[in-house]
Amino acid sequence: MTIPAQGESAGDPEILLKVTGLQKHFPIKKGLLQRQVGAVHAVDGIDFEVRAGETLGVVGESGCGKSTMGRLITRLLEPTGGTVEFEGKDITHLGMGGMRPLRRDVQMIFQDPYSSLNPRHTIGTIVGAPFKLQGVTPEGGLKKEVQRLLSVVGLNPEHYNRYPHEFSGGQRQRIGIARALALNPKLVVADEPVSALDVSIQAQVVNLLDDLQQELGLTYVIIAHDLSVVRHVSDRIAVMYLGKIVELADRDSLYKAPMHPYTKALMSAVPIPDPRRKDAKSERILLRGDVPSPISPPSGCRFHTRCWKATEICRTTEPPLLELKPGQRVACHHPENFEDQAPQDTVLLSVAREAAELVADEVLAESAETSAAVAAEVADAGGAEAVSASTGTASTGTVSGGSAAADGADAGQESTEK
Numbered sequence: 001m002t003i004p005a006q007g008e009s010a011g012d013p014e015i016l017l018k019v020t021g022l023q024k025h026f027p028i029k030k031g032l033l034q035r036q037v038g039a040v041h042a043v044d045g046i047d048f049e050v051r052a053g054e055t056l057g058v059v060g061e062s063g064c065g066k067s068t069m070g071r072l073i074t075r076l077l078e079p080t081g082g083t084v085e086f087e088g089k090d091i092t093h094l095g096m097g098g099m100r101p102l103r104r105d106v107q108m109i110f111q112d113p114y115s116s117l118n119p120r121h122t123i124g125t126i127v128g129a130p131f132k133l134q135g136v137t138p139e140g141g142l143k144k145e146v147q148r149l150l151s152v153v154g155l156n157p158e159h160y161n162r163y164p165h166e167f168s169g170g171q172r173q174r175i176g177i178a179r180a181l182a183l184n185p186k187l188v189v190a191d192e193p194v195s196a197l198d199v200s201i202q203a204q205v206v207n208l209l210d211d212l213q214q215e216l217g218l219t220y221v222i223i224a225h226d227l228s229v230v231r232h233v234s235d236r237i238a239v240m241y242l243g244k245i246v247e248l249a250d251r252d253s254l255y256k257a258p259m260h261p262y263t264k265a266l267m268s269a270v271p272i273p274d275p276r277r278k279d280a281k282s283e284r285i286l287l288r289g290d291v292p293s294p295i296s297p298p299s300g301c302r303f304h305t306r307c308w309k310a311t312e313i314c315r316t317t318e319p320p321l322l323e324l325k326p327g328q329r330v331a332c333h334h335p336e337n338f339e340d341q342a343p344q345d346t347v348l349l350s351v352a353r354e355a356a357e358l359v360a361d362e363v364l365a366e367s368a369e370t371s372a373a374v375a376a377e378v379a380d381a382g383g384a385e386a387v388s389a390s391t392g393t394a395s396t397g398t399v400s401g402g403s404a405a406a407d408g409a410d411a412g413q414e415s416t417e418k
């Protein structure tokens with residue numbers, strides 16, 4: 001599968017889904033007259049595209065708006081603002097009739113295989129329901145097609161007449177997948193498809209999704225709260241925080257050199273097995289507190305209340321999502337592994353100083369070292385970016401303000417020189 005570079009033209013046939021300025025504000029109503037007194041800014045202006053045949057992973061902590069985004073792009077929810085285009089057609093406000101053909105092309109797999117299947121229906125009825133709803137009779141008859149779908153997802157077609165409670169969690173999720181595949185969709189949105197399953201079963205279901213993609217040429221948007229699930233299956237990853245996309249990059253760039261501090265924090269929460277580092281002590285970035293309320297999100301950069309790099313500009317000015325490196329978009333004034341976007345702003349906010357206490361010195365040092373290593377690589381490639389990336393190192397040193405970070409920056413410098 002070849003994926004074209006980012007930023008291609010809007011009419012690109014490779015782009016299956018295009019989302020522009022998408023918003024969902026849930027009104028908060030009070031009193032007898034149910035007057036609107038506020039709104040939950042669940043999704044607050046996001047832009048991205050999904051290319052045919054790719055897997056876009058969407059990650060972020062609970063409450064960041066991932067499920068709402070999934071429901072908006074499958075049109076299970078009506079957006080408050082922005083547009084959704086599917087195969088170049090604006091589907092943002094299509095009514096029931098207009099959506100009918102699209103329901104075949106876009107399917108959703110839900111998180112909870114226990115509650116998403118009707119316990120009173122046999123799996124034959126459940127998997128066959130999409131045909132009935134669309135008024136389609138499959139070639140060879142409904143029963144035969146349902147049995148074929150069951151075997152495609154690795155279930156015994158003879159179990160056609162059994163009920164959901166007779167299956168394990170992993171098997172039930174396979175039933176959900178068979179139902180989603182029934183009408184041969186183009187796009188499948190999977191909302192936390194494995195988080196309700198045992199860890200040992202999770203890999204099986206993720207592998208099944210991967211195999212089905214190869215066989216059927218599916219396009220996926222896979223939503224997960226951490227990076228461990230999407231890591232192996234995604235071509236690109238969007239990181240969401242409080243209703244916004246803060247970083248969107250191809251998988252390898254994101255893992256090699258995350259640019260948003262939030263991405264870095266999410267990544268440090270997932271231990272990555274690396275035999276070369278088996279003796280190294282694993283350091284983690286701890287995020288203080290919960291995601292702030294989406295009813296009144298923080299001003300400027302929404303992550304500034306938990307970020308160890310936050311300065312005044314982060315509190316006052318919202319950073320736009322910019323493509324700072326090819327294939328890597330980030331919304332940050334002081335990105336990791338890259339040139340500082342607001343180098344004049346060096347005084348840390350007090351919240352950032354407190355957050356830095358939670359970020360181990362070793363992490364800050366390692367952060368500086370990675371920045372320098374990336375700078376060296378870019379320099380090897382002969383890009384002018386090298387200069388900026390080393391400035392990024394300096395910025396990490398500035399942020400921590402401590403000697404450890406300065407040492408880290410030095411260590412990084414050393415590794416650049418080597």
Ligand SMILES: Nc1ncnc2c1ncn2[C@@H]1O[C@H](COP(=O)(O)OP(=O)(O)OP(=O)(O)O)[C@@H](O)[C@H]1O
Pocket residue numbers: 026040041042060061062063064065066067068069225294
């Ligand atoms: N129907 C609704 N009415 C009001 N608020 C809602 C509604 N659905 C979601 N929200 C709120 O919108 C915000 C985003 O929720 P959403 O479920 O999209 O987040 P999420 O990142 O998917 O989290 P989780 O992984 O916990 O599902 C949350 O604060 C949630 O409480």
